Amino acid sequence: MGPILRLLIRMILSKKLVNFLGVMLRRYCLKQRQCGVAKTIMIEHEYRNNTIRLAERVVFSDSFKPLYREGMSLVEEAAAYLDGPGRDEAKMLPRSATPFYAAESMRLTTRLMQIASWLLLQRAARNGELTRQQVAMEKAKVRLDTSSAAEALPGWAQMPADFIDIVERSLRLQERIRRMDDEVYGAPGISGVAGNPVSDQLVLLQTAFGGR
Template structure:
C-alpha cells in the first residue's frame, strides 16, 4: 500500500489518507454500485419510462443519459486507479499519469431545461447521486493531486449555458434521425 504524503511538517491530507487506506472500500463500493444501478435502470425500467415521454423530454432524457453514463465511467476509472494504487498494483506516479486521462467535470443539464420536469424521478435520482459522487471524487482528487483550485459541488456541476443545452438537445435529436 502506498503511504500518504506529508504536505508540510506532520500535516497529512485527509482525502489522501482515505484513498490510500481500507476506508476507501466504502467509497469504491458506492461508486461501482451506482454504476451497476444506473446500467440496470437504463437497460430496464428507464427504457420503458423513456418511451412514455414527450418528444422534447425524450430528447433531453437521451442527452442526459449520455452525460450520466460518461460521468459514471469517468468516476469509475478514477476509483479503479485509486484501488490499483491502494493495492500496490500501480505506483503513485503511474496513477497520476493515468488519471490525467480521466475527466471529472461532466456537467448536467439545468433543472429549468425544457422537459426536465417530465423526466422520471428514478432517473433524476441517479443523475443527482452521480453529480454528488463526482463532486466528492473531484474534491478528493483536488486535495490529493492538487491540480484544480476550485471546489465543485453537485449544484455547480449543472450546466449554466441554456444555449449549450439546446445545442446538445438538437444534436441528440438529429443523431436519432
C-alpha cells in the same frame, strides 16, 4: 453536418440512444473489471520501490472503501436502469422531452464511466500496485467535470423520478470524488486546450466496445 452527427441525431430522435447507453455502460463495467485484473498482473515487480501507497493517507484510507462500494454500486444501478426500466419510462415521455432524456443519459453515462475509472485506478494505487508515474499517466485520462443540464432543461420536470434520482446522486458522488482527488493529489492546473465534447463521447463509445 457530418454523417456521425446526423447518425447521433437520428438515434436520439428514435430513442435508440437511451437503450444503447444502458448496454454500453454494462459492457464498460465488465471491461473495467477485466482491465483491473489484467493491469494488476502486468505490473513489473521492479517498480515496487517507487509505489504510491495512498492507504497511508488517513483521509484516503478512511474514506475509500465505502466510496468505492457506493460508486461501483451506482454504476451497476444506472446500467441496469438504462438497460431495463429506463427503456419503458423513456417510451412514455412526451415527444418534446425525448431529446433531453437522451442527452442527459449520455452525460450520466460519461460521468459514471469517469467515476468508475477513477475508483479502479485508486484501488490499484491504494494497494501499491502502481508507480507514481503510472498513476499520473492514467489519472490524466480521467475527467471529473461532466456537468448536467438538469433543471436548466425545459423538459427536466418531465423526466422519470428514478432517472432524476440517479443523475442527482451521480453529481453528488462526482463532487465528493473531485474533492478527494484534490486532497490526495492537489488541485489540478488549468488546461489551455478545451476538449471536444463530441470527440470525447465518440472515444468513450469506442473504448466501451473495445475499439469496434
